[in-house]
Amino acid sequence: MIQAFGLTSISRKDLPPAVDDVSFEALAGRVTALLGATGAGKTSALRLMLELQQGRGITYFRGRPLHRIAHPSREVGVLMGDVPGHPARTVRGHLRMLCAAAGVPVRRADEVLEVVGLVSLRDERLGTLSRGMDRRLGLACVLLSDPHTLVLDDPADGLSGRESQWLHGMLRAHAAQGGTVLFTTAEPKEAARAADRVVTLEQGRLVADQEAVEFARTRLRPRVAVRTPHATRLAALLAKEARTARRSVEVVQEGGNRLYVYGSTCADIGETAFRHGVLVHQLADETGDMGPGAGLLPGEAARAAAATPTGVTGSKPCDLLDGGETEVVGTETRSGQEAHDGLESPSGSEVRGDRGAPASPKARDEQAPHRSRASHGGPAAGSGRVVSNPGGASKAPAPLPPLPPPISVRSAPSPLRPLRYELRRAAGIGTGFLAGGAVLVVSALTAVLLARVGHTPQARLLAAWPRELPLPPAALGAGLLGALAFGDEFRHPALAADRGTVPRRLGLLTAKLVVAAATALLLAFLTLGCDAEVLYLVYGQELTEVPADWLALGASWFGLVVGCAWAGVLAAGIFRSTTAGLAAVVAVPVVVVPLVQKALEGASVRAAAGLPARAREVLLLQWPFGGERYLAGAVRVIAQPVGGALTLSLTALLCAYLLTTLRSRVR
Template identity: 70%
Template sequence: MIQAYGLTSDSRKALPPAVDDVSFEAHAGRVTVLLGAPGSGKTTVLRLLLGLQQGRGVAYFRGRPLHRVAHPSREVGVLLGDVPGHPARTVRGHLRMLCAAAGVAVRRADEVLEVVGLVSLRDERLGGLSRGMDRRLGLAGALLADPHTLALDDPADGLSGRESRWLYGMLRAHAEQGGTVLTTMADPKEAARVADRVLTLDRGRLVADQEAAVFARTRLRQRVAVRSPHAVRLAAQLTREARAAQRSVEVVQEGGNRLSVYGSSCADVGETAFRHGILVHQLADETGDMGPGAGAENKAAGNRAAGNRAAGDRATGQEAAESAAGENKAGENTAAGSMTAASVAVGTGGTPTESGPATEQAPSAASPHVLTSPEHPAPTDRPVGTDDPRPESHAEPPASPSPPSSPRLAAHTPDGLPALPPPLSVRSAPSPLRPLRYEIRRATGISTGFLTAAAVLLVSALTAVMLGGAGHTAQARLLTAWPVQLPLPPAALGAGLLGALAFGDEFRHPALAADRGTVPRRLGVLTAKLLVAAVTALTLAFLTVGCDAEVLYLVYGQELVRVPADWMALGVSWLAFVVGCAWAGVLAAGVFRSTTAGLAAVVAVPVVVVPVVQKAVQSASVRTAAGFSMRLRETLLVQWPFGGGRYVDAAARVLGQPVGGAMALSLTALLCAYLLTALRGRVR
């Protein structure tokens, strides 16, 4: 169940807020539709509900705000816009990555792929999917963690009629299983067909909260759409005959040669046109939309009509009888929709009266859905105030005979909708390896990292050959392919780029949007990214030195591949420097939400920070940190095992260098900035 109170978006300069004081409830076991024209604030309401946009108001999911839910992806499945995935990632790889983020088994990806009919496209790239397949994949991602609530923003936008029926059938099956469904759409007729409850938004305000049957009766009404080159003449004849017969008929000229006739039928309009020799190009029954405020207007009109009936208005019975006779003559099992307060009661001399049952396009009160079949009967009425019948753990219920209409055990819609995937059993505690699994799948799911590493090794080898041919290059710089003229070697620059992509791709393709924000600022996610970036940087550093040495040996022989005397200190410095560049890229991209900013921070360390630190070191006192490891051992009263004092001295010398000090200073500043933004986000 969703409870929203006073949702209000932040004001936009001099403009009013996009959403202003919206409050509603979406109950379990029901499909709730947010209806409104484009720009009415439907998407903003969803973003405020999910905490993806700043504003005021509170929202509760089964009695808890989303930031208090331990597993948000298991509470609410979200689809906002297109699928937020890297276009080079495969369909199956994308879902397996989300499985790792949600802490569910990877086999769940194959289950939901079978449900949404994407098994044959599991190796297809996301960038090559059609609109319909993209919608199916988005629904698969929303169902992946078996959430109680589905929040979908116009999921059928751009789909064909068959695809839309399939998608709304899936939502109906989820609601019948006891879940909550909240979706947005702009078509009132579609809302009346698929919803249990319709919330109408207009200019950011909630103007109506109605059951589907009431919505169909007050907002929608049947009309006859007519196209004729003599539209004005036909309208005059229809009005004249209605007045003579004392029938309540409204004729609206839509513009050009099109008419909308309310309170009549195709048979009556066609006979009128035939009798007077008027050419007709189109004659069809439609369901007309009476606008967001039609509910209040129809209520007032109904009250006035009831007063006229109490006063003995004779026109009421005559109008109902003639309307029924016209429908029988046409052979259609439809009824006229209720008239608006502004409808013209032609020939009655009084106010318009309410009609009988709803139209065939609009659902009835007993069955507000048209997505039913003998194999999948309509659900029985459910109490509005009931919450989720499933337990909190979403565990499988005990085995018992299920009715044929169970959406997970039988064939379900006219299109043969497969069963929903079985529910999950929520673990008592999250695995500490869950963020690490997600990060490994994210980094290895696309070829960007492998291509970057190959480019780094190639450029480094060519640079080493050029430096070896030029001569007068230190052995350490030769093996790492680091010319004096460049601020960074290729390996450090590549490690920084891969680190920046770790967070930069998250903000470009926010796959974790349903899990509190575009990228959750959690220490587990940060630790996983830092660990994977460190392993990647170490591997790249080792491969760079090895490839450079091998290429130098092949080109120039043994002379240029001699091992330096202080190889240990140089090796530690090299590895620490490459890892530091990778970490700087990760932290900077996480703080500034951009891959470019992360790479710029890596380049800024030798260009900006190193000169500042070098100047500070040169102006310092003449005392040094010699004997630091010995004094540290005496202070701690322990002996360094396996000659550990040498490693401590080497680390102290690395940090004492300008580059090491600048890197340590930069990493400290970026880590503090990241933690500060994380804490500020929690306070909000």
């Protein structure tokens, strides 16, 4: 069950809020449709309910707000827009990755694929799926953690009639099992056909909350669609015959050659057109839209006029027809504006709705439950609703009700199995493998060219690191892979979909650093092996001899590659961009190293001469089992220009990442 109270978005400048004091319920075991035209505030209402947008109000999912639910994805399944997955990832791989994020067994991916009918397409890439298959995959992502509540934003948009029927059947089956389903749509006929209850929004305000049967009776009615080049003449002929036969017929002309006729049949209209020689291009039965502003049924104008009280301020009656279209009712022809002006407003004591339509007690309770409780039955100030006093005695205005609680943007939870998620994310696409292969090829070619030119030390030759380049190809490749680890989260936000922003949690960061380090170590080892093998094949064994200080050189090499990978991960997580992550890696030797050297070379009164020796005397002599040798090696690596600058950059990036994480949690 969903209970939304007082949903109100934050207005910008002088514009009205996209959602203004919307309250409704979606019951368990039923399908509820949130109906409204484009710009009515449907998506904003959903984002407020899911705490993805700041505003005011509160929404309970089975009695608990979303930020009080330990694992929201297991309680509420959400689909808003297309599936936010990498286009090169397979359908099954994407679902298996989300299984690790949701903390459900991996076999659940195959189960939902069978439910939505995508078993035969499980090895297809996301970028090759059609619109209908993408909707099926989106529904599979929603059902992955078996949630009780489904919230979908216009799920049938762009689908064919058959695909829409299948989708609505799936939603109906979920509701039949006791679940709650809420979806938005802009089509009144779809809402009446697929939902049990229809909640209508107009310009961010709640205008109706009805059962689907009542909605279809009051907002939809059968009509005949006619398309003819002589629309005006045919409308006049139909009006004349209606007056002669004293039948209630309404003719609405839209465009230059289209008519909608209410209260008649295709046979009667076809006979009239045949008798008078009017050419007809289309004649078909339809279900017309009687949504907000679309008009009233024939004979309902008198009831609406009788129910309209006097003394109503701040409300505006709906026009009978849009834009002054021609209406024919019985034997009278009049424009929409004349029909609007002809409504009488007798006195009465009925409470009016915000839009001028009579509001029933049930509708008033559903529209503003928190206001009615706060004011003890009194009208809310400024709401445009006035209760007339038959005795004439004026009553003191009720106090203003308290504002609904503020809605803060909910931080996204980290994957329940972050290491498994990161492994499946990294191995699910071929970008990492292509980047690694390109690094090996470039490194081998560079090593061969350096050996041909000569004058290159053995260590730089095996690493394929010419002095003209700030970093070797392996370090740049490791930095690129590290930047992709977080950059793809923002470019293809599989974790951020319907959860808020991309999570900046220490668990996810640790998993990414571990996987990036393992990938960098593997890349560094393969680079050395490939370079040595190519040099041996081309020039012989002379250039592949192992240096005497191979342990220190190896530690420096592996530390450089892993440090570049970590710098890419941290920078991409901070700046939310793969390009920014790679730029941070390149900036270490290009910008940071010269700045550090310039700071150390400056004139000073005292110099820290002999600091390494004194540090060795103070610290290294206390280590058992010869541990001082390894620590001394690490100090020598950091003391190098690139090593020291990389350590400084990693420290700064890690502090910045932790600062942004703490700020997001404080908010």
